[in-house]
Amino acid sequence: MSDWIINLSGTPAGAAWATALALMSALAHAVFGALQKGRHDPWLMRGSIDASLIVISAPVALFMVPWPNGPTFVMLLGAMVVHFAYKMTVALAYERAAYTVVYPVIRGTGPLVTVIGASLLFHEHFAPLQWAGVVLLSAAMMMLALRNMSAEQVDLRGLKIGLLWAFAGGILVAIYTVWDAYGIRQSPDPFTFLAWFFFLTALDFPILAAFRYRRTGAPGGIGSLIRRGMAGAMIAWVSFGGVMLATRLGGVGEAAVLRETSTVFAALIGWFVLGETVGPRRLILMGLIALGAVMVQVGG
Template identity: 30%
Template sequence: MTLFVFLAVLFAAFLHALWNALIKVGVSKVTGMLIMTLVQGGLGLVVALTRPWPAADVVPWLLASGVFHAGYKLFLAFAYEQGDLSRVYPIARGAAPMVVTGISALFLADAIAPAEYAGILVLGTGIAVMARGAFRNGESRRLVPLALGSALMTAGYSLVDGLGARVSGDAVMYVGWLFALDAVIFTPICIALRGGAVLRAGGRDWAMGSAAAAASYGAYAIAVWAMTQAPIALVAALRESSILFAVLIGWLAFGDRMDAGKALAAGLIVLGMMLTRL
């Protein structure tokens, strides 16, 4: 991996943490997530219309992915209503690869290397320490199941998108339609849960949501490009530095409480994720 690619992947990891921070800082997390989804949906539709239409056997994968993405963002928005960025993000980001690795081993016949088993153990330890910190420090206990729910949805769409993109044979088309369908599915769910008020947003809300959409799209685009320039496993492992960026943003920008337990947990989660990806 060249220095330029290395720095680009680090920047992508920062962008991923940044869009989460932008959603967290908004008054309404659900509204911010909805604005981000609508902006991404528009961009996705523009891209999708430049590609061939998806075949019939791709549509079920897209629909399933749209449902998982909607669930992921709802759980994440609700978790941010309950807890700090530096507490929620590592749990939500860290638990997903454990689930994906386990399901892949059980149902997809993927071989699991010893390092991956070690990574799952380290990951589980780090998540347990992070969750325990929430209970000990008087934070809302609701953030833990909500963050874990987000992780389960992430695992779901990761598996569905990985298989669906292969079926489609055109990842660009697949992702474009995915973003567009995501907006179609996510919007009525938000309205049903929060009422029409969720659509009422000021200029600042639209600016923050649009910035989050740009950061999210940029993080994804850079990561995909980097995987064409360097080994996929190395890129995937380096992206997990986003957890450290999120913890630092939460601590330095939002004034999140930082102690030895949280720092240790974040380090264990990053180490565990790298072991499962390499």
């Protein structure tokens, strides 16, 4: 399968597969976000997910794929640092402000910075219509955050701190997207990079979560935490693995923008599954996010 992916890279068929994988990743990421919403402490939830990722990924990395060569291992070490920083900012943002406010800010900041980074590193240049689509998508996400903010009881100081962490998280989304794309592209076997990525980048938060658990216990129940952690780990393979394979097969910028339609999927999940009220303004903003993604796809 690795040879099939390598041979498809850069072809029209590869671009079509990249689009499908990015959309699949967006849907999985929305489920991933909904799974973490509300019930459990964000530090414990992330620690549970990462502990499950180690259990799932270690056998694949150690016994089922070729071991990474020197350059790939260096990229994996860098990924450990970048993803640890990203997970820290997200946990700190969720701790300070509401998920429905923080999530669109993180996801709305990432695409614009990612497209700039892809242009500088991979020489993937967007046409004017594509740039307009990126700006529209990011602006609609920010407006969605403002709309959600109006429905929350706001602690102004906590909100400001939470938004600062959310913007930092968005920048780190762009950094890790470009970094991971470079890593999977230079790896002789893309599944080597994926398996070792999930194994190594999951080693940090279980340690932090263990210290937190000793202080706070597990509000919401240890059984629920473990079950959600295992489900989150399996979804993470689809979400993060899907978008990384998309950047291997097609353009980094296009994959990054399509993945941010996860905000639309998240709103639909909230509407149809969680029974949340959407309302006309959110529907319009979701439509603008989807329109921005379409403009990026057709404008190239």
